[in-house]
Amino acid sequence: MDALIPRPRGALPRVCAVALAAMTAGSVVCLSPDRLFGWVAVVILILTLGPLLHGLCLAAEEVLNHSNTRGQRLLSRVLPACGFGGKTLLAAGLAGLLLYLAGPPLPHTEQCWKLLVLTSTLYALFKSLGVLGPSEVEVSDICEGRKMNAAHGLAWSFYLGYLRLVLPRLEDSIRAFCVTRKAFRGRGSRRLLILIPLNANISHKLEEEDDNIHFFDNLPNNEIDRAGIRGRVYKHSVYRVLDEHGKDHECVVEYATPLLTLYSMSQESSAGFGEPERRQQVLLFYRTLQEILERSLECRNRYKLILVNDEHEDDPHLLSKAILRHLQQQEREEFCITPPPQQELFNPFALMSSSPPSAPPMNGDCHLPEPMSREPTLMFSMEGPQPLKEAVEDTDHY
Structure with missing residues (x-):
């Protein structure tokens, strides 16, 4: 039955994505190290501007048709819910700064901006049409992670x-x-x-x-x-x-x-x-x-x-x-399937008596053997107090 129960999804897709990105970046560095930072900046801008443009389309729907019924505030609820999160905006800003410092990777600057605008716009279009929608595994992961099933x-x-x-x-x-x-x-x-x-x-x-x-x-x-x-x-x-x-x-x-x-x-x-x-x-x-x-x-x-x-x-x-x-x-x-341990029998008066084992009990009293407890107990000596031993000097003097 344990094989039937689905386990929670782990972080293996993230690990594979990081490994794939590292291998690709290493290959690009080895093959064409020139203008690497410019290409990285352009790719990051494409990957962030596309979701931001799609978020604008979602925000237009929310503000025009659902602002009264859903009761969401524009800055605190609508924009983050439509994809304008802090991580996306930060990545786009850092990519723009990196592109400004490294310079465009293409020979003509106009070609670089055409690539950015056209790719981001087509991404928003395909995303709205469902071509780039989340897979079933992603939907299941989101529903399980957010307890939405x-x-x-x-x-x-x-x-x-x-x-x-x-x-x-x-x-x-x-x-x-x-x-x-x-x-x-x-x-x-x-x-x-x-x-x-x-x-x-x-x-x-x-x-x-x-x-x-x-x-x-x-x-x-x-x-x-x-x-x-x-x-x-x-x-x-x-x-x-x-x-x-x-x-x-x-x-x-x-x-x-x-x-x-x-x-x-x-x-x-x-x-x-x-x-x-x-x-x-x-x-x-x-x-x-x-x-x-x-x-x-x-x-x-x-x-x-x-x-x-x-x-x-x-x-x-x-x-x-x-x-x-x-x-x-x-x-x-x-239930305990093994028998309980046997208790050891111990007669506390046997050590105090000086009579041999075959002699009758002292004073005519018969003391039955008592089970020795497994728990720690205090034991008192029946002997009288003894004087302390005097110190003996055993140091050799030469």
Whole structure:
């Protein structure tokens, strides 16, 4: 399952770009070292003036059509949002200064300015038409970095609106349930098992997905005042899962309800959300929810996320096997499989007695051997105080 979960994107593209730029600059220096700084200045101006011209087109749209509805200020919000950032303006200014000091690289100055203006204008045109638009990887990187995916919002909503409220009360609900019903014989099942299937197509009844899973009962309801609703009811269902030997295991298990939203979005054409995007969002939902719960003190050791790869599986007992596998893993983690260490027996009165081992106890008292504690303790001597030894002069005089 770890191979399915996408990892956050790293800085490898930046490293490759820096290495490629260094190799290109070294090649140019070796082949034609004359007017190198002039060419560098021209290239930087082209790369910065193009985005600035495209930013002017975006700023015209924002100021003329969206200044009233979006409520953005020109200098503080519109210009930076359209690409007029400090880094771009600084790079363009330094490139212009470098071109002024190094001189134009082309023989005629007019040719240099024609190249600058024409290239920058064509860049703004192609950028507006979408020819130079960001790739899917760039869009995904931006959305993940800025937490703009649907999976991030659903994961935070699931945590703040449900898990953070019910998980701290789960232990008390299970304890109250065990008073009236004989269940939860294993310690590993006293957590909320949250199922996250990759295809996001979940059923409202687990027994319809797997006949080795049977509904047992509901835990006591938790009533919480929430969003103006007095005594809003939150409940969990207890299921019995049969293993290969026919032995049942009780556990509190349910699907992650935000997956219903992801699946419904993939079925609506107006949402623009296909099956590949849905699968990617499910994996991001799992990773985001796991990161959120790992940092939550209220939910620690009260949940277990189970990612179920059910896209191309025809096993009718896939769900029960996944649950049992995680239950067995929890039992191995929580129970000590090795016997406890044997305590050493030590009789503290054996050292104080001068009688041989075969002699009867002194004064007729029988002292049973006591286990020697592993913890450090204070030991007091039963002997009387002794005088200090006198100093003995042992220095040789020659």
